[in-house]
Each structure stands twice: as C-alpha cells, then as structure tokens.
Amino acid sequence: MDAVFAALADPTRRAVLQRLLEDGPATATALAPAFPVSRQAVVKHLGVLGDAGLVTATRDGREVRYAARTEPMVEAASWLARAGAQWDARLARLVRQLGPR
Amino acid sequence: MDAVFAALADPTRRAVLQRLLEDGPATATALAPAFPVSRQAVVKHLGVLGDAGLVTATRDGREVRYAARTEPMVEAASWLARAGAQWDARLARLVRQLGPR
C-alpha cells in the first residue's frame, strides 16, 4: 500500500503508467523520448512502479516489455473508499461496488 | 494530486488520517501518544496532510483542532478509476459512480 501510493505520488510516474494503460505495453527505451527525462530515469520509475505491482516486466529477446496492472489501483481505491465511507456518500457507494473485502 | 498521493504514501500519516476519520477532530498533542513518534513528528505529518487538503486546522483558544476532509480522497479515487477504467471492470464501474468529471 505504501509502495502503491508512493509510486503514484510522482507525476512522471503517473504519466508513464497512463501511457502504458492507454497505449499498451512498451519498452523503457521506447517510452523515454515521450518524457523529459533520460532513459535511465524512466527505467528507475518503472522499477518503482514494478515494486508497487503497478507494472510487470517481461523479457522478449533483448527487449524488456513493461505492462500496466490494475490490481493495486483497485486496492488503493478500495482503501480510500473504506477509510472515508463513514463521512462521504460517494466513497460509501464505492465500498458497495468494490465490496468490503 | 501529487500532494494527495504523497501524503497517503506514509503509513503513519494514513494511520493519523484514519484516526481523525474514525474518532473525529483532535489536536496534535492528543494524537501523538497513540503513535510511536514525537508530537513534533505528528505536527509535521498533519502539515503534510494539510497541504494535500486532507485535513483542516482550526484554532480554538490555545489549541489547534485538526479534522479530516474527504474531498481529496474522492479525487484520488476518481483518478485511479479513470486511469484504469479501460482495463478493469471494477474501476469502470467506479467511474460511472463518481462521474467522468
């Protein structure tokens, strides 16, 4: 949970994640030019996202293809919903959608 | 948005927030003994939560009473829902609940 929120706290990282969600899997090298940082920086970001379970890396020949995962996002949303359900009708509705777990 | 996720990334901070959500407003001094850190540390955490809009501070005599706000939590949940809606049915349902904004 720590790792998930921490990963989402960086704007570049959120942008990388969105890109993977929208355009599908990609390599760090392919991703980097779309962002104002070096390839190495993107690799580090993908590492952080990976530690949080938000992306998976699969090797394909000499390339490493990164893909987004939604599971941790659901869990994060679930935490938010449960924490605030008592005080916010919208979050309470989300709890009913996601289940109390 | 950065500030909200960053604030939620720290476990102590999430615990403080939960405490405020469950037991209602409280002062930093009253809160501190419940956590394994000094009062000053709690004050700093409340400051971070405040910068993210997750708590508000209101002065009452010589005391400062902190209260939780759910608005940023809804926004964070909304970001998660919209980002992953395309790939996760649960998140897509949340988007319908929260509205596309």
Next chain:
DNA sequence: CACATGTGCAACCACGTTGTTGCACAGTAC
C-alpha cells in the same frame, strides 16, 4: 566477424523527507 542497438550497473549530486531535540512563546488556571 563486425557493428549497431537495447539493457544493466554504478557512481555521483542535489534535494526533500522523516525523525529527533531544545527552547521560546502563548494561553489558561490558581
């Protein structure tokens, strides 16, 4: 083989974060 290209590793820097302690200051109570 020789060459180009994608990855990985390491060092390094600047800066922010989390936590501490110590002390000053402001209200409240006697």
Next chain:
DNA sequence: GTACTGTGCAACAACGTGGTTGCACATGTG
C-alpha cells in the same frame, strides 16, 4: 503574578529520491 500546558520554530542527522552521466554487456543484423 506564577506556574502549567499546548504550540511553534529552528537546527540537525540520516536516509531516500529523482535525476544525471559513463561504460560494460548482451543480443540481433549486415
């Protein structure tokens, strides 16, 4: 006024983060 208690401010240490660069290594391609 004096004493107590809640806040605020500042300095400091330790550590993590985001970013860079440089170079080695692995894997395809001519």
